Amino acid sequence: MLATIQSITDSIPALVAYVGRDRRYVVANRVHNEWLGLDAAAMIGRTLDEVLSAEVTRAIAPHVATVLAGQAVTFEMRFSEEYGGRDVQVRYVPDIGDDGQVRGFVALATDLTDRKKLESDLRDQVTTSQDASRQYQFLAEIIPQLVWTNDATGALDYVNERWTTYTGFTLDQSRAWGWQGILHPDDVIRTRNMWTRAMLRGDLFEVTARVRRASDGVYRWFLGRAHPLKDVGGRVLGWFGTCTDIHDQKTHEDNERLLSEASRVLASSFDLSSTLPTIASMLASWFQGYCIIDVLEDTGLERAAAIHVDPARQPLLDEMRAFAPKDDHSSPLWRVIDTRTAEICNDVIDQALAATATSSSHHNARRATGTTGYIIAPMIAGGRVAGTIMIGAVNGDPFEAAHLRPVQELGYRCAIAIGNAHAYRDAHEANRLKDEFLAVVSHELRTPLNAMRGWLSLLRGSRLAEPERLRAMEVIDRNITAQTQLVEDLLDISRMVTGSMRLHVERVELADVVHGAIESIGPAAAAKRLHLETRFDAVSGAVNGDPARLQQIVWNLLSNAVKFTPAGGHIAVALVQRDAQVEVTVSDTGQGISADFLPHVFERFRQGDSTTTRPVGGLGIGLAIVRHLAELHGGTVTASSDGEGRGATFVLSLPAR
Numbered sequence: 001m002l003a004t005i006q007s008i009t010d011s012i013p014a015l016v017a018y019v020g021r022d023r024r025y026v027v028a029n030r031v032h033n034e035w036l037g038l039d040a041a042a043m044i045g046r047t048l049d050e051v052l053s054a055e056v057t058r059a060i061a062p063h064v065a066t067v068l069a070g071q072a073v074t075f076e077m078r079f080s081e082e083y084g085g086r087d088v089q090v091r092y093v094p095d096i097g098d099d100g101q102v103r104g105f106v107a108l109a110t111d112l113t114d115r116k117k118l119e120s121d122l123r124d125q126v127t128t129s130q131d132a133s134r135q136y137q138f139l140a141e142i143i144p145q146l147v148w149t150n151d152a153t154g155a156l157d158y159v160n161e162r163w164t165t166y167t168g169f170t171l172d173q174s175r176a177w178g179w180q181g182i183l184h185p186d187d188v189i190r191t192r193n194m195w196t197r198a199m200l201r202g203d204l205f206e207v208t209a210r211v212r213r214a215s216d217g218v219y220r221w222f223l224g225r226a227h228p229l230k231d232v233g234g235r236v237l238g239w240f241g242t243c244t245d246i247h248d249q250k251t252h253e254d255n256e257r258l259l260s261e262a263s264r265v266l267a268s269s270f271d272l273s274s275t276l277p278t279i280a281s282m283l284a285s286w287f288q289g290y291c292i293i294d295v296l297e298d299t300g301l302e303r304a305a306a307i308h309v310d311p312a313r314q315p316l317l318d319e320m321r322a323f324a325p326k327d328d329h330s331s332p333l334w335r336v337i338d339t340r341t342a343e344i345c346n347d348v349i350d351q352a353l354a355a356t357a358t359s360s361s362h363h364n365a366r367r368a369t370g371t372t373g374y375i376i377a378p379m380i381a382g383g384r385v386a387g388t389i390m391i392g393a394v395n396g397d398p399f400e401a402a403h404l405r406p407v408q409e410l411g412y413r414c415a416i417a418i419g420n421a422h423a424y425r426d427a428h429e430a431n432r433l434k435d436e437f438l439a440v441v442s443h444e445l446r447t448p449l450n451a452m453r454g455w456l457s458l459l460r461g462s463r464l465a466e467p468e469r470l471r472a473m474e475v476i477d478r479n480i481t482a483q484t485q486l487v488e489d490l491l492d493i494s495r496m497v498t499g500s501m502r503l504h505v506e507r508v509e510l511a512d513v514v515h516g517a518i519e520s521i522g523p524a525a526a527a528k529r530l531h532l533e534t535r536f537d538a539v540s541g542a543v544n545g546d547p548a549r550l551q552q553i554v555w556n557l558l559s560n561a562v563k564f565t566p567a568g569g570h571i572a573v574a575l576v577q578r579d580a581q582v583e584v585t586v587s588d589t590g591q592g593i594s595a596d597f598l599p600h601v602f603e604r605f606r607q608g609d610s611t612t613t614r615p616v617g618g619l620g621i622g623l624a625i626v627r628h629l630a631e632l633h634g635g636t637v638t639a640s641s642d643g644e645g646r647g648a649t650f651v652l653s654l655p656a657r
Contacts, residue, residue: 168214448479565590
């Protein structure tokens with residue numbers, strides 16, 4: 001019987017023994033030898049104290065007492081290194097006879113070493129995982145990015161505090177709203193499509209989009225990235241994502257691209273009617289609104305371009321061209337010019353539109369544009385204001401200070417381009433005037449030379465009677481005088497350009513100068529039967545000046561009056577003193593000056609009619625000399641006319657002595 005029991009217990013992979021009430025081994029299987037190095041056969045008949053070490057017997061003593069008292073017991077213990085250093089679970093089951101007495105007990109010890117190691121490893125992993133989780137959350141909270149994680153299905157399961165502070169959404173709110181809750185409406189579909197593609201492929205998700213800041217509603221550019229976390233088999237376990245604020249960097253890069261392209265456009269042509277509308281179109285598209293560019297001309301602000309990003313609203317801007325502010329200094333455009341300071345407005349109210357509108361139709365057109373805010377920047381270069389650039393917002397997005405920089409920089413570049421275009425125009429005009437002037441000079445010099453040559457040939461032929469000979473001499477003398485005057489005028493222009501004109505200043509009675517000029521011009525006026533009227537104040541005072549140059553001024557004014565007044569006309573000369581100024585006024589009933597030519601009447605080489613077939617001669621430099629001489633004397637000269645055929649008035653004003 002014992003042999004059968006021994007065979008059965010030897011097949012069990014655990015320590016199995018039967019210990020009698022006297023604590024002696026009755027049965028011990030061979031595993032004792034494998035685990036503890038004990039000879040199972042030698043253990044039979046020996047007590048627990050004789051077989052086991054004192055350390056083990058002390059450890060199991062209370063459990064042995066319990067089982068011999070008739071109660072099963074289970075406990076765990078660790079064998080010392082002497083017995084292999086195993087962790088075991090021990091169970092003692094009492095063997096109770098029919099008489100109710102405990103005859104012994106069965107001892108079963110199961111090896112827990114591998115399980116204990118696994119449990120220890122799991123505890124270590126849990127601890128490590130908990131530490132890693134704490135470290136991850138700590139890292140997620142201190143980095144300057146918005147941090148979020150998704151599970152394997154793509155569902156959001158974590159956002160850091162910075163995310164909540166910036167977007168205004170908690171984790172639950174972010175789950176509920178999704179992308180459309182935080183992204184700019186124009187970026188939602190694109191971002192969702194890229195996220196879906198990354199989920200399907202299980203690879204990196206990366207997108208650049210505008211994220212709304214809860215504190216002020218401003219959208220800023222962020223770089224969103226999410227890395228898939230995978231197991232060793234490549235299965236996605238989750239996603240770790242961040243959103244990095246790249247607004248300043250992207251804005252700078254975008255601004256540089258805008259300015260580079262704008263500079264290319266501005267440098268491509270001097271034709272402002274082509275380049276400025278292109279710039280306005282670029283800015284309207286850039287800000288998704290509209291752009292108006294006004295150029296400062298002599299007549300006031302002139303609208304050079306007005307472009308709306310929405311073609312359906314372009315007619316509104318075309319209609320508003322008629323309401324350009326011109327010289328209305330109450331306009332915000334003029335305020336920017338006068339202060340040379342840009343303006344940003346993000347709260348355009350109807351009352352403000354009405355207050356600065358010039359009419360009800362102007363107000364209605366402005367309101368129809370849907371303006372919610374604007375930027376106005378002056379175009380300034382070299383200390384000169386060339387006009388304004390206005391950007392209008394129509395989508396409700398507020399302008400920030402960062403939006404101002406590219407507009408101001410572009411204003412500077414446009415001002416340079418406008419200055420260059422005007423310089424090119426002026427140079428082209430100067431070149432044209434030079435060609436015209438050379439043609440006029442050639443004609444004016446050739447005319448008296450031809451007359452003199454003709455009369456000289458007649459004189460040489462000795463075929464003239466005495467009266468004709470005297471007339472020939474008179475004609476030659478008159479043409480020599482005209483030739484001399486032309487040369488003197490040219491020399492004066494040269495002196496003006498080189499700054500070498502000098503005055504011999506002394507006390508001069510201006511009345512004497514005027515009388516002398518009138519006497520000089522008298523024969524020419526009489527020849528045309530012109531009525532010459534004079535009016536001198538009795539108290540008209542003296543001036544400090546060069547008498548010859550002053551007479552040249554008055555003579556030029558009178559000469560022009562005689563030249564351009566038809567026969568039988570009227571010329572009036574007045575000399576008056578007004579406070580500290582002495583004024584000489586020359587007015588006539590001649591052909592007058594057109595409104596277009598009037599601003600240029602004192603410019604060199606400018607004539608209302610510069611053709612060589614015009615009815616009156618001259619180089620077109622007399623009035624330029626008049627103005628220069630007047631300014632050298634500390635005075636001014638002005639011209640006025642009601643238009644062609646309505647005469648002209650010139651006023652010379654000099655400081656009284």
